[in-house]
Amino acid sequence: MNTSELEQLKYPIGQFDCPNNISNQHIESWISILEHFPNRLENLVKDLSNQQLDTQYRPEGWTIRQVIHHISDSHHHSYTRFKWALTEDKPVIKAYHEDRWAELIDSKAAPIDMSLNHIRAIHFKLVYLLKKLSDDDLGKYFIHPETNREVKLHFNIGNYAWHSNHHFAHIENLIKRKGWL
Numbered sequence: 001m002n003t004s005e006l007e008q009l010k011y012p013i014g015q016f017d018c019p020n021n022i023s024n025q026h027i028e029s030w031i032s033i034l035e036h037f038p039n040r041l042e043n044l045v046k047d048l049s050n051q052q053l054d055t056q057y058r059p060e061g062w063t064i065r066q067v068i069h070h071i072s073d074s075h076h077h078s079y080t081r082f083k084w085a086l087t088e089d090k091p092v093i094k095a096y097h098e099d100r101w102a103e104l105i106d107s108k109a110a111p112i113d114m115s116l117n118h119i120r121a122i123h124f125k126l127v128y129l130l131k132k133l134s135d136d137d138l139g140k141y142f143i144h145p146e147t148n149r150e151v152k153l154h155f156n157i158g159n160y161a162w163h164s165n166h167h168f169a170h171i172e173n174l175i176k177r178k179g180w181l
Contacts, residue, residue, distance in 0.1 A: 001059060006058065006059070009057070009058035009059075009061070009170075009173070010058060010061070011166070012166070012169035012170060012173050013165055013166055016158065016163075016166075018155055018158050022154045022155070022158065026154075026158060027130075027138070027154060029161075030157045030158045030160075030161035031130050031131060031157065033161040033165065034123055034130070034157070034160060034161055034164060035123065035127045037119070037123060037164040037165075037168070038116070038120040038123050040168060041068070041071070041116065041119065041164075041168060041171075042116050042120075044168065044171055044172060044175070045064065045068065045112060045116075045171060048064065048175075052064065052178075052180060053065040053068075053112060055178070057170040057171060057173070057174040058170075061170075062102055063108075064171050064174065065107070065108070065110075065112055066102045066107050066108060067167050067170055067171060068112045068115050068116065068171075069102070069106065069107040069110065069112070069115045070102050070107065070167070071164070071167050072114075072116075072118045072119050072122070073098070073101055073107075074098065074163065075119060075122050075123065075126070075160065075163075075164075076118070076122050077096065078126070078163075079125060079129075081093050081156065082129065082130075082153060082156065083129075084142055085142040085153055086133075086137060086140060086153075090141065090142070090150075091142050092142070092143045093142045093143065093144060093145065095144065095145050130157060133153070137153065138152070138154040138157075139152060139153070140153050141153065
């Protein structure tokens with residue numbers, strides 16, 4: 001597999017490209033993606049066997065099972081980061097080693113239903129919160145310790161909408177390549 005093919009498997013929808021001027025339409029569109037993502041994901045994976053769930057979406061990549069558990073972990077962190085930014089002044093968040101988390105037994109072997117249920121719950125809470133935010137709220141930010149960069153909440157909404165679609169595409173593309181439809 002050449003570098004270009006591997007990059008396409010790694011970033012099937014490209015990397016997140018945030019517009020310079022984030023409009024209310026962008027925010028509404030991204031919130032809609034987050035709102036509908038749990039159902040889309042569940043419908044995509046509900047009929048997969050354990051063998052299929054334990055298939056890597058790309059060489060040296062995670063299995064579908066690990067991706068689903070990663071989404072649950074990552075989006076839980078995101079929700080907490082929104083809350084910190086809304087309730088603290090310029091909080092420095094806690095980063096985590098997602099690659100190490102994906103190697104833990106719950107990510108490698110646990111039933112996906114636990115994470116699908118968690119994704120459904122955390123997205124319900126997140127979307128409810130996001131729909132209530134003011135323009136001032138959307139301009140609040142947290143600081144990521146690895147980059148020391150300020151991450152504004154309106155950017156983070158788009159980033160997690162992208163993250164949802166990014167991992168959805170990983171799974172969907174594997175299902176198509178394997179003919180599991």
